[in-house]
Amino acid sequence: MAETALVSIRRAVPADAPALSRLLQDLVAAGKRSVRSDEEFVLTHYVQNPEGVCCFVAEDADGTLLGLQSMKRTLEGNAYGTPGGWGFIGTHVSPKAARRGVGAGLFRATREAALRAGVPAIEAYIGAANSEGQGYYEAMGFRTWRTPDGSVCKRYDLDL
Ligand SMILES: CC(C)(COP(=O)(O)OP(=O)(O)OC[C@H]1O[C@@H](n2cnc3c(N)ncnc32)[C@H](O)[C@@H]1OP(=O)(O)O)[C@@H](O)C(=O)NCCC(=O)NCCS
Incomplete structure (x- = not known):
């Protein structure tokens, strides 16, 4: 798809926070968040999360941010009940780029x-009503x- 070819993926940097905040607010307005x-939430939970593995x-070709995906490594005894040492993933794509x-x-x-x-598995924690996230x-x-x-928890096992 031509549009996809113009999309590049790179690591998030702190200067992305204002644009990522607007992207997340667009998801709120669309009823998806x-x-x-x-x-501040973008920085502490995604871009600069101390437990983060990657973000x-x-x-887009013109520098517009279309999506964000973060993964942190879970601690033992975390509130989600996810096994310790796993990846915990979150994905947020602009409604304009779905x-x-x-x-x-x-x-x-x-x-x-x-x-x-060296993460053995990744968990996605999705609302039971969120059919697009599950799909x-x-x-x-x-x-x-x-x-x-x-909620629906889905796992992805890495072949380590
Ligand atoms: C869910 C979400 C991340 C998908 O992002 P996206 O960029 O639109 O996904 P892609 O275009 O890469 O789609 C890849 C595949 O995922 C599946 N998929 C994507 N959107 C879907 C939907 N609305 N319904 C069912 N399956 C879907 C399809 O199999 C799709 O492949 P296809 O288009 O060739 O059929 C995005 O819609 C989003 O950010 N939603 C709001 C936040 C959210 O729900 N996050 C995840 C759960 S916490």
Whole structure:
């Protein structure tokens, strides 16, 4: 697809925070996100998360940011019930860029980073009503392995 060829993937930097905050606010306006989307949240939870393994952005040819994917390494006894030492992934693609392969491009980069970091498996924690999130992760090769209270957890096992 021509549009996809113009999208590049690179590591997020702190200067991306204002644009990423706007992207997340667009998802809130579209009814696809309900948690904080301010610049400080972007920095502490995604770009500069102390537990972070990687944080990639997808960028259009003109520098417009189209998506964000972050992965942190879980601690033992974390609030999500995810096994310790796993990757924990989050994906956020602008509603204006949906279904153009942005999410797929981001996961190619994250998967490589997970392999390099020696992460044995990655978990995606998705709302039970979020069919697009479930469809996306399923297409990336994730599979449902537990369904805690109103959520669907899918895992992706790395061949280490
Ligand atoms: C889910 C999300 C990350 C998908 O990103 P995207 O860039 O549109 O995904 P891609 O274009 O790379 O799609 C890759 C594949 O995922 C699947 N997929 C993507 N969107 C889907 C949808 N709405 N319904 C079902 N399957 C979907 C398809 O198999 C798709 O391949 P295809 O287009 O060739 O059929 C994006 O819609 C998003 O950010 N949604 C809001 C936040 C969210 O739900 N995040 C994830 C759960 S926490």
